[in-house]
Amino acid sequence: MRLVIARCSVDYAGRLSAHLPIATRLLMLKADGSLLVHSDGGSYKPLNWMSPPCTLSTVEPDAEQLDAGITEIWRVTQAKTADMLVVSIYEVLHDSAHELGIDPGLQKDGVEAHLQKLLAEQIHLLGDGHTLVRREYMTAIGPVDILARDAAGAAVAVELKRRGDIDGVEQLTRYLELMNRDPHLAPVTGVFAAQEIKPQARTLAEDRGIRCLVLDYDAMRGLDDGESRLF
Structure with a gap:
């Protein structure tokens, strides 16, 4: 799992459209390809996400985007629906990767x-x-x-x-x-x-x-x- 804390904006394009303006957020990239965007509130529920199967590609910002302060762009595309989640990163505050191994699943009490x-x-x-x-x-x-x-x-x-x-x-x-x-x-x-x-x-x-x-x-x-x- 990769955990990135960054100042970013997020746009979702597909059956619905949504925009998250610039703010500091947690970007969670899981081994199954999914991406979840979290704030420091709202309990467990992400602000936006893309479920697998999906692919992530990194795009270099153009001149206008660079002038706006964007340093990196992530595009996460859903394989079945072609919906797209675009994360425009302005500043990375933390970036780490962790190998969690195989999860045994939920065990009932x-x-x-x-x-x-x-x-x-x-x-x-x-x-x-x-x-x-x-x-x-x-x-x-x-x-x-x-x-x-x-x-x-x-x-x-x-x-x-x-x-x-x-x-x-x-x-x-x-x-x-x-x-x-x-x-x-x-x-x-x-x-x-x-x-x-x-x-x-x-x-x-x-x-x-x-x-x-x-x-x-x-x-x-x-x-x-x-x-x-x-x-």
Whole structure:
């Protein structure tokens, strides 16, 4: 990964156009070819970016650009859409490269992993007639927590979280878009399951036709007998 802190302006040209005026920003160049432009705010979300597959080329500024103070121009072109991200660099404050090695991927914490195991064993919690196909059903963009079939035999993809937020819904949406292209699986419906689901996440899920399921972890473990409680 290459990290460059520079005074720069950024222009995006393609299906949409966007301009970031001159400011000091972090330019993150990843090994997969992607480029992300970050400011010192906005949490994890970049101001602009170009996703792979893409190629980066360095262009010498012309006389007018040199007079304006531009020392280097990066052009990042998306291979599939020909969209282009142009970074005009005025001053480089930091430039370093780091070899991160192979990433092992996201590891679920103990509760999420146990939730997955318990739901696979208690697949009826999805509804009457549901059957388990497998846990960790692999797709081209990562594993779906649980693949099941409903009483009619239709495929159901389940994403599990301890606390369900919008990011989890977005993740399941990407899985569903990909899985529904597979004629052996389609149509695939989604279930977003968690111990707690935030209202915004529920609204987004329901808007996208994804069913929400709140899981009682203690009851699934046999530690809380809901039928014996007075309240």
